[in-house]
Amino acid sequence: MLTTWMRALGAAGLAGSAAIHFYLYWGSGYADIPVVGPLFLVNGVAGAVIALALLFWRHWLPAFFTLGFGGVTLLAYLLSVTVGFYGVHDQFNSQYEYWGVITEAVCVICGLVLLVQALRTRSGAPSPGE
DSSP, rough: HHHHHHHHHHHHHHHHHHHHHHEEEEEEEESSSSTTHHHHHHHHHHHHHHHHHHHHHSSSSHHHHHHHHHHHHHHHHHHHTTOOOOTTTOOSSSSHHHHHHHHHHHHHHHHHHHHHHHHHHHHHHOOOOO
């Protein structure tokens, strides 16, 4: 039961992050920024693909990708807020930035929970919530 909820919540986090990146790419001028613009498009596509994989493929890999997606995206954002990321300096002052951080944190948490459950299942240890 917990696994099902974590998969659904993780997929929602991935889809939310993908939607934010798609919007910023097409609706907010990020398409014109070298390096970062194409990365936003890749992030949107990857988020959507991983969300589908997390929902429909019962394997540890989608959980790993969910954790990695959230972690790498949060790291890139943290760099953009502190030292800059390929010339982009964000300020954590918009609704899109707030929701982006929330959705990506959800990805990290859900991916981590699902990976721990997968490891417990593989080792034969009882998994809570299953």
